Every structure is written in structure tokens, then in C-alpha cells.
Amino acid sequence: MRNSVIIPIFILLAAMFTLLPSSTMVAWGQTTTTATGSPPLVSTRNNFNLGTGELLRGHNSTDYMPRNVPGLQVGQCPKEMVVLVHGIWVDGRIGVNALEDSSEIFDRARMSLAHNHYTNPLVGFSWDSNTAISINGSGWNIAKLIAKDNGPKLAQFILDYMNTCEQHNQDTKIRLISHSMGARVILSALESLDSNQQWNRNNFKIASVHLLGAAVDDEEVSKNILYIVKNPTSLFELPEWFDPYGVKSAYGKAIEDVVLRFYNLYDPQDKALGDPKLYQFYDQDRPLGLDGAQRGIAVPSKYIQINVQDKTAPLCDANGDSRPDFPFDLGAEVGIGDNHAGYIGFRDPANHNILLDDGAMNVVVSNWNNSTATQKHFSPETTTC
Numbered sequence: 001m002r003n004s005v006i007i008p009i010f011i012l013l014a015a016m017f018t019l020l021p022s023s024t025m026v027a028w029g030q031t032t033t034t035a036t037g038s039p040p041l042v043s044t045r046n047n048f049n050l051g052t053g054e055l056l057r058g059h060n061s062t063d064y065m066p067r068n069v070p071g072l073q074v075g076q077c078p079k080e081m082v083v084l085v086h087g088i089w090v091d092g093r094i095g096v097n098a099l100e101d102s103s104e105i106f107d108r109a110r111m112s113l114a115h116n117h118y119t120n121p122l123v124g125f126s127w128d129s130n131t132a133i134s135i136n137g138s139g140w141n142i143a144k145l146i147a148k149d150n151g152p153k154l155a156q157f158i159l160d161y162m163n164t165c166e167q168h169n170q171d172t173k174i175r176l177i178s179h180s181m182g183a184r185v186i187l188s189a190l191e192s193l194d195s196n197q198q199w200n201r202n203n204f205k206i207a208s209v210h211l212l213g214a215a216v217d218d219e220e221v222s223k224n225i226l227y228i229v230k231n232p233t234s235l236f237e238l239p240e241w242f243d244p245y246g247v248k249s250a251y252g253k254a255i256e257d258v259v260l261r262f263y264n265l266y267d268p269q270d271k272a273l274g275d276p277k278l279y280q281f282y283d284q285d286r287p288l289g290l291d292g293a294q295r296g297i298a299v300p301s302k303y304i305q306i307n308v309q310d311k312t313a314p315l316c317d318a319n320g321d322s323r324p325d326f327p328f329d330l331g332a333e334v335g336i337g338d339n340h341a342g343y344i345g346f347r348d349p350a351n352h353n354i355l356l357d358d359g360a361m362n363v364v365v366s367n368w369n370n371s372t373a374t375q376k377h378f379s380p381e382t383t384t385c
């Protein structure tokens, strides 16, 4: 199937559009990251061909490289372990095949968790998302294939971790968080676990999933795989059918079977997911992370969606590299909830050890604690990049 990846004609017609504002097309210098030693990581980097999405020789559908993972490799299994999956265009040359740096994202997430007094370990899941940032959408579409094919790898890691903890009689919980296209990795992993005999025999569960700004179609959490057919009006809507790469699914059954609580944190103000030249153009649908689930679909009983548009600071630089985040240009005005990268939090460009805002991570931790996230007040309510 990979050999037959065809760029739809109308995507080619899109050459007149530009994906990125001109200033972000410039190859920026190296992103700055905070030195943190070697925090826990699961890497599937260099497993896939970034130009075709095919698995590279020497790798298989479930292999992964762990580093310093608690319980699995070092020390005891913690009471809970968080796995964070980053989104598209992470690690690489800024403006060419990257917008952000994975170690910085994982570190910023740890800062935001610590800010909310959450002390269990966070393991970063780093995948081949540094496909080309290209006008015709080829890099975007290859990244979707790679994201889906990382699901069985993430699933294998979770299974190995849970098995190891069980063998040592150490109770543990797994909590998953994704940002942006990382949602596709997690949904695919849930599907793998749902059909895994060992997982089901042991009656394992994922304690919670949080999708932050999910870049998947707004009906992919449906429990009904036939929802299009059973909803005749959608038969006439291109957005509901548009899947030339064969990556989209109805993941609701897997969510129902595998996860105890499934949260979709969405933000109608999100200027990246809301950009008409990005998700809505390449996928011809509304992303789940923009307005929540499509109306009328059958969502799993564990599905909870929360509008977090009032939770991310009106700042244009979440990673603290002194450059505006996508899709902002210098001089752009940014309001509350506008910055897609800010879900994870905002790092102070002047001091990388300081967190300016925890984004939507306060909602994540309050969900885990069964408490209510505190109201935020930002003043001023807009800033200029």
C-alpha cells in the first residue's frame, strides 16, 4: 500500500496555498533545550523512511528503544506512570521538517506537572514525525501513516511495562497524553491492545488517556464503524469519506474496551488546528481537538470532552526559543487559547527553568485527581509576537 501513496489531484492544486507563513519557512537555528540529563524515554526514531512512511530494514512492527524507564529498566514500578506522545514536525531542522524539539516538549510537560504537584514520572514517546514541511501536504500525509504505525510499538511498550510490574507484584497505572497528531499514535495503540490476547487475558486497562489538541477527524472516536453508512446524509459529504491514505478508523470500541477514562481536551480558539490551510485542507474534515466530537456520533461511555480555550496563555512562544510558534508571524496578536503549542505549557524565553503558564496541564492533573481545575485570569488578554 505504501508504494501506491498517491497525492490527490486537488492537493496538488493547492500549490497556490502556502502552509507556513513566510518567516517560518526560513531555516531557523538550533532550538535551545534545557539540560536535564537522561530522563526516561521510549524512542522509535529512525524506524521509518520519512519520505515514504515505510518501515526501515532492521525494524519490525512492534520494536522500540527504551531509556531509563522506571520499573521496566531502572528501579521499581511507580504508582503511576505518564507517557506523553508529541505531535508532527518535532526534532529536525526548524522550518524544514521541525517546529519543535522533543526533549524540550517532554521537559516542559514535566515542569507543568510539577507545577500541579504531580510527582510520578513522565516518559516521552519520540517518533519519526519530522517529515517534510511541504506545501503539497505530502509530509503531513506521510506523518499520519507513520503515526498510525507507531501504535503497535507504543502498545508493545505498554504491555511490556505492565507485564514487568505484574511479575514483580508492583501495582501501577498507565496514563497517556498526546499532543496534536500524537493522538493518532495513541488511538492506534489502543486498537492494538484491544486485540492483544495477553493484554485481555491479564485484564489490563489504561487508567486514563488525554488527547490535547487532537489532530484526528472529529468522528474517529465513534463506536460505530458503520456510522457513515447508517447516517445517509453523511454519504453526500466528502469530509466523512476523505481518507486516501487509509489511516482513519472508528476507535470508539477500542477506547471502550481498553481505557477507564478517556478525555478529549479541545480548544475552538486554536489557531493551528483552525488554520484553513492545514488540517481542514489536508484532511477535509474538522479536527477532534478544535470543536470536540462530531455531533450525532456514538461516543464511548468513557469519553469526556472538555473545552480548554480559557486555559492557555495569550503568548506566542510556548517553547521559549524566542520565535513565534506556528502559525504566528512576528507582529501577530495572540489571544487566550490561540497557541496550539501551549497545551503543554509556556516556558519563559528569558529563563528556561521558569514556567510562565501550565497551559491545559492543570486540567489534566485535576482530571486525574477528580478535582476541578482552577479558573485562570490572564492580563493583558492579548500580546503581540
Ligand SMILES: [Ca+2]
Pocket: 217, 218, 219, 239, 240, 285, 286, 294
Ligand atoms: Ca467529520
Ligand SMILES: [Ca+2]
Pocket: 316, 317, 318, 319, 320, 321, 322, 323, 324, 325
Ligand atoms: Ca517558539
